[in-house]
Amino acid sequence: QQPVQSPQAVILREGEDAVINCSSSKALYSVHWYRQKHGEAPVFLMILLKGGEQKGHEKISASFNEKKQQSSLYLTASQLSYSGTYFCGTEVRAAGNKLTFGGGTRVLVKP
């Protein structure tokens, strides 16, 4: 079963913040975040391991709440380059590094 991402879409002004959530009904080993621009390949952002670890990439950070089986991606002081579709990919232990991707969150950052 694929993880559920919310919101499905968000429109921001440059400099604003946003949060994208990724929830799973299964116990997760890791959560992988990617950004995909139109017509391009998904680009790796970061991996979160269970344990509530927080990581960052530029001004984008993420956390993993093991109790809720939920990861959140934080876009801080958004830039025009942050526009794209963000996907979370979830990994269940003993699944052989198999990722199941959510439906994506479309982000549009306007000047």
Next chain:
Amino acid sequence: EAGVAQSPRYKIIEKRQSVAFWCNPISGHATLYWYQQILGQGPKLLIQFQNNGVVDDSQLPKDRFSAERLKGVDSTLKIQPAKLEDSAVYLCASSSTSGSPKTQYFGPGTRLLVL
């Protein structure tokens, strides 16, 4: 370091025709994945190889899709015969076997349109 290479980038075929896609992973990456991404959706895993062996092909429609990785490096995904619903982007990704968890790196994809 060169990334994942895929060809062709675009393909248009008629339904019931056959088509093949090629992928060359990042050098040294033993694990290779083929994904199908339908417009507006996330990538869906079709098949995963480790070296030249299949790890997972549970979501591969085996009546029409086939994939091989004969020498444990590059791979080919084939569809025969194609259906209208196969229109999608076919993404190839690779990862190394060291470390855990393992990052998957994606190629640019092949955009398939079935008419």
